Amino acid sequence: MLPLLATLAIAASLLLLDKMLTLFDFVAAEGGPVSVVWRMLANLIPEYLSLGIPIGLLLGILLAFRKLATSSELDIFRAVGMSYLRLLRVPFLLAIALATVN
Numbered sequence: 517m518l519p520l521l522a523t524l525a526i527a528a529s530l531l532l533l534d535k536m537l538t539l540f541d542f543v544a545a546e547g548g549p550v551s552v553v554w555r556m557l558a559n560l561i562p563e564y565l566s567l568g569i570p571i572g573l574l575l576g577i578l579l580a581f582r583k584l585a586t587s588s589e590l591d592i593f594r595a596v597g598m599s600y601l602r603l604l605r606v607p608f609l610l611a612i613a614l615a616t617v618n
Contacts, residue, residue, distance in 0.1 A: 520576035527568035532557055569618050577607045 539553045581603075584590040593603060 517576065519579040520572040523572035523575045524565065524568045527571055528561065528564045531564040531567065532560065535560060566618050569614050573607075573611055573614055577604075580607075 536553065536557060539556055540550075543550060543553050581590065584593070590603075
């Protein structure tokens with residue numbers, strides 16, 4: 517969950533920073549209040565989360581399995597007869613939950 521949340525926060529903040537510059541330039545040129553920028557950015561957060569959730573889920577699963585592989589725990593799981601389908605049961609359920617949220 518930690519890599520998922522970290523990737524989600526980083527992706528959303530990078531996308532918001534990119535749009536923030538454009539919005540500040542627009543508001544400065546038009547002479548409007550700065551509070552409009554914050555409201556517009558708040559309205560963009562659901563769209564950016566819908567982009568960041570799949571990326572965060574993929575990186576979270578990849579990093580978790582990389583950690584298992586580098587510490588040889590994945591080899592032990594496979595040696596005792598656990599299939600990849602069994603190991604991926606929880607990530608599949610998490611992916612289904614996040615797909616419904618998305």
